[in-house]
Amino acid sequence: MRRSIVAAAAVGVTALALSGCAGTAEPGGGEAQTIKIAVQSDPGTLNPITNATNASESVSTFGYESLLFYPTGEEPQGLLAESWESTTTSVEFTLKDGVLCVDGTPLTATDVKSTFEYAAADETGSPYKGVYFPAQGLTIEADDDAGTVTFTSEAAQSFLAETIGALPIVCASGLDDPAVLDTEFHGTGAYALESSSPGQSYTFTLRDDYTWGVDDTTSKTAGLPGTVEISIIESDSTAANLLQTGEANIAQVGGSERDRLKSTEFAQELEVPLRPGLIFFNQAEGRVGHDLAVRQALAQAVDRESVGPVASAGRGEQITTLVSEFGAACTAMDSSSAIPSYDVDAAAAALDDAGWVEGADGIRAKDGKPLSILMLYPASESQGVTAAIELLQTEFKKIGVDAVPTPSASYTDVIFSGGDWDIVWAPIFTSLPSDWAGILGGEFPPNGGNWTYNANQEYFDLVGEAQALAGADSCDAWQAAQDSLFSNLEVLPVYSSTSTFYGAGAEFGMSKSILAPTTIRVTE
CATH class of the missing domain: 3.90.76.10 (Dipeptide-binding Protein; Domain 1)
Structure with missing residues (x-):
């Protein structure tokens, strides 16, 4: 069995593959094969320019x-x-x-x-x-x-x-x-959209005129599947079951469901730091997170050593940078000294100093307004993340904060539209430190994408210094900018989490965050 570990972005993709016949292009002159792939949520609109969700990218990459x-x-x-x-x-x-x-x-x-x-x-x-x-x-x-x-x-x-x-x-x-981009594909990808049933499936067929792929991949490359059927499958347990019963050739499984796959032989395994646990704070005027003292108190109330292992099902480690070892640049950055330490007493004292008074029910209030926060998180997250959110709720209550877990199937719509949330557990993975300058900068919603309402001028100034340097020469400057993000609590890094892609009778590769269509090869 060949094993390898690679990185992917925060992509919510589960891959399933079945061998079969299809009347499509026949790679390598042989009989075309069918590969089935599943994503954990429906992409919704298919426009690749307006829809940046992981589900969308996982589907749009075929076209x-x-x-x-x-x-x-x-x-x-x-x-x-x-x-x-x-x-x-x-x-x-x-x-x-x-x-x-x-x-x-x-x-x-x-x-x-x-x-x-x-x-x-x-x-x-x-x-x-x-x-x-x-x-x-x-x-x-x-x-x-x-x-x-x-x-x-x-x-x-x-x-x-x-x-x-x-x-x-x-x-x-x-x-x-x-x-037309909402429902049709108009690109240069190796596959053409044959049919779709929103919320259920998307079927692609291999084009017969594709000649420009990476590593000289063409429509005639041996092993390239002739048909790709993408389905919506949310459950890690279901994916593991399909692998065990031989009904799936490729599947992505997370959490403890992987334990029962240890005895199964696979052509390929790729463990990916797929969904990093990052907590972002809504700093818009009128939200409690607009006050740095509140953000600091919330951060100090988070026991990362306890929350992290729960969220990752014991398969991860504390995050000290926004660019993991599998990123494309500046992978050695370490901003651990800028991350607030766990200290419940200090957190409570910070809220006292900020004028938040604890009531008879244990919940703090200020000027008649209770200290209540909405904890947004993706509804498709693992049981481990759900348990971690519940643990955070308990931790926040210790310092007098009423935290309300709020799962959302479209949490990105909520944050990008300036919706109702105070903190969000968002599994955003980037391969470059400069990506964060765009994610946490610019105009506020609805005029721009600065959805945390970040106004940290020190960070913006440090970004300017980093951007003036090219490539690896910029990494020290990018770490200084990252330090500012952590100390000012635009984001609190918690724990990395991994997921594993399994291939039985198929091999595959990735580009940035997603399964790369032209790397898929049917091996049996």
């Missing part, structure tokens, strides 16, 4: 591609781009020859430019704006004859090529009327 491909733990490779040259303020991508959209039309440099212009438009509301590309001060030039796209940023960016290279590219047929 859309980006300029670069991100093999775990390695340097980016060209996907739609043949080559690129970059500095901290500009990057020029040269497109591969012969790239075709799903409708058979050639992909042009203008299509790439238009995709970014669509994503940058205020009316689009793309959450990638300010994360994958600068929200302001970006100019784009396209040369269709030369096949080049040049991006120039007024502000320096440490990883300009790496971030711009991650945005899914949409073909002209989709950009002409973006409304």
